Amino acid sequence: MTPTPAPTSNAATSAAPPPVLALDRLTRRYGTLTAVDEVSLRLSPGARHAVIGPNGAGKTTLLNLIAGTDRPDHGTIALDGVDITRKPTAQRSRLGIARSFQQPSVIGELSVLENVVLAGWPHHPRRRGAWRRPSRYRLHKESAGRHLETVGLADLAHRPAATLSHGRRRMLDLATALAGSPRLLLLDEPAAGLTDGDIGRLLGIIGALPPAVAVVLVEHHVEVVAELATSVTVLAAGKVLVDGPTQEVLAHPEVREAYHGTAPSAGPDAARARTVPTVCPPPTDARG
């Protein structure tokens, strides 16, 4: 495909800052299957971008490539204008990429607060002297407490994380992702398995994130996408089916068709793309 026009491009003038995230023709193959196929994307700081599509469209693979837990066969990834395509996950994390997972990754035997303290500690700029200057650790702990306030868990700071409900674990997972003060936050199906009340809380939290934090959200709930995202990429069979401003994308005939149960009919990947209609809408059991 031709490179995707930037949904929220910054690249118009040489004086403009580089995009916080730039993907150029990113491709990942597993054997004969192309899971991510020449995907390009440009995001400005503070972008709220959603990636939607049917099961198996390549959404999680795309997040894995950005986070560095998987490597592209070709194409490039740049963060703030720096090529990070070959950089390891830990380095990407230090450069400002954070991620929350479909299954919340919290340490059950630690307290809620300790989980956030631990997640943020590797990002603390002056952590090495903490043994001699305990005040540094205290300040860090206070900052972790503020992240808990952000996600509405301050009252539960000293509870073992294992005792939290699924919805609250997701909030804790989000707080641990925020603990490193990311430039780019990758959210993999944050609303999956949440109650309507939790989804409302999640919308409030993500909506109130610091404006400089760019968010890439993989999400099946189209109402969550409509509420949070200002731009959307629709993937089908690894390719960009359509991208652009949220309202335009959601009104696009092929996307509407997909959400109303009519299969797209043409193209070399039509066989895989035929799964779009039945799986695009949010799973009925996802609200818990």
Ligand SMILES: Nc1ncnc2c1ncn2[C@@H]1O[C@H](COP(=O)(O)OP(=O)(O)OP(=O)(O)O)[C@@H](O)[C@H]1O
């Ligand atoms: N490690 C792997 N080895 C082989 N195939 C893989 C691997 N990871 C993903 N795939 C395949 O790549 C395709 C894209 O998978 P991916 O998980 O990225 O899709 P998705 O859009 O996130 O789907 P879902 O909405 O179900 O999470 C699928 O056909 C999947 O089976």
